[in-house]
Amino acid sequence: MPLYQAVSVIGSVLLLAAYAGLQTGRLNPSTSYPYQLCNLGGAICLAYSVIQPFNSGVFLTEVCWSLFSIVGLVKLLRMRDARRATAELDPPEEGARPAG
Template sequence: MIFDIIGLIGVGLILAAYFLLQTEKLASDQLGYPVLNLVGALLILVSLTHTFNLASFVIEVCWIAISVYGIVKILKRRKA
């Protein structure tokens, strides 16, 4: 049950990030967007430790990698 709640919070964060992007409350080049996606994907990954699903695992690992790439890109741009 707790793993389902953790996973659902992760889904909520990813959906919130996408909604905020579509409503122009958040831009894709703002740090908040990839951070919300990263945290959401990590929470879903935690939920998969309880009930594993290979397809979900693969997409969450990819989502994490893309989010980390976005965070690094934004932070490098801020330093320049």
């Protein structure tokens, strides 16, 4: 199997895994890094696979899919950082034992 075909199969499996996880409730796009990473990896693989011979429609779709996945990952990272900052500002509850 040529490399571009193997890469396209990997990309399809990643995108289908993300979609299956979404539909079965195992992955949540708002809170799941694996969901976003599967979408990003799958889109990059499929974009690579249509470079030779070039397919402009599929390539455009996969570039946009990648960008949307990056936006989702950035959102997740910002949410994580905001939760950490909030946790650092909250004083410990009365009677709570210090960590460690």
